[in-house]
Amino acid sequence: MYRWKAAVVVAAILVAACLALRAQQSSSAASQGPAKGSMEQTHSIQLPDNAGEILPGPHMDTYSKDCLICHSARYVSMQPGFSKEVWQSEVKKMVNAYGAAIPESDQVLIVEYLVAVRGPQRAGSAATPAK
């Protein structure tokens, strides 16, 4: 007798749960209207690999090791040419503002690299360096 009652209670709970779940699903679908994509519970994309070329130049290994942790080489290759002064301030910004852990000795080499690959001699470079 007790077992039979328990089975009925369990069955009733299951039916109620299924109905509640269906109701919830239909209401959430309705509330999202035309936003079809957001009805998917998980939304994923896969980023393509567009890393591009690391411009060849002196100390490119140091540049790769210290700089390309946070951003790709395109951050440099898209730039016009800049003076050594500009590049020094950019490297300092990476260290002081963005928290890059680049030893002083490496910073000097990285500036040399940047001036070699995107220095003031490059076409379209800044006539007057910004500070």
Add this chain to the structure above:
Amino acid sequence: MDTILAKDVMASTRRAFLSRLVSVGGIAVASAVFGRGFDLPVGGALDAGAPQLARYPEKKDLILLTDRPPQLETPLEYFRTDLTPNDAFFVRWHLSGIPTTIDLKTFRLEVSGHVAKPLSLSLSDLQAKFEPVSIVALNQCSGNFRGWFDPRVPGGQWGAGAMGNARWKGVRLKDVLDAAAVQPGAVQVGFRGLDEPALKSTPPFQKSLELDHARDGEVMIAYEMNGEPLPMLNGFPVRLVVPGWYATYWVKSLSAITVLDQPLKTFWMDKAYRIPDNPQANEEPEHLSSVTVPINVMAVHSIFVRPAPQQQLRTGQSYQLEGVATDGGSGIRRVELSQDGGKSWNDATLGNDLGKYSWRRWTAEWKPPAKGTYRLMVRATTNSGETQAVSQWNRSGYQRDVIEHVDVVVV
């Protein structure tokens, strides 16, 4: 023609002129007048010749500036409609750890800080518990057109395509803040998204708005863009929409709203995204402004979408010039065009008015009177009477408001 331009016009447009010269005639002009060879063009991805296109998820082919983190520029051809398609909309992230997977079962927007009732909201909560609102608003990167500044400045070398116009749907930030019961003494609201820096020592991307601005009823938490969910690269599932303000405040994949009783202290407000403290964000390379403020309301500006640089037109044939004019919320009252390097101006026809935070498209029929090289210029005026600058420069390449031009060859 145009070899003898008024000297002030020459000076005013020299940068853009040099930077966007396209015709053989133009090269000769530049060399003769400035004693400089053809050492440009500059701007956007043009530095390396033809722009490199790349296809990203949920996107058409866009101009690839950088891949990690991604910065993708919208080609001008997509600016010929009032609303910019989601799959052509520009992309700009700051930190390499960008969200690529969102599970809506676990995603929550946390509202906390100086509030009586902290909230943890799912996307469904936002959609079900708050009144939906919608607005057409221009979203424009602070550094849009950075590649057109002369002298050049370091940073993302955007051309004109770091902007887009969309219809945003979502909920008022005010309603969410009211539900969280902001406590007396609050002064600002801080925002953070799901993007993460590669290094623990890098400051996470955070922005803040003054409390009154955050509660103005216009700032929105958007879950739809042009009637669809936001593309992942534009901030799925929700982003902040700050009508009239530059996109740096429109935090993507918004995950945390913190009500503050002190102004937010962060690199992203205190050091980055700052402009000289004057109306046109101007300074001289040799005399940098010592007083800077966080960038804020978008400047008035206008561009040509057609013709493109290098385009050849035929004499005697009518051609439809078109473009867009943008501002920070007054709305565009007037767009004027010049075919003589700025000596005389004629009104363009304004396109649809989609609201004061939308851009305004413009068109004009132009029949080139004779063969030659023409400098076409465009300038916009807002409802409040603001118009564009003759020249402008700042160290970060922000808030461009210069009168632009395009040189065309009529054959």
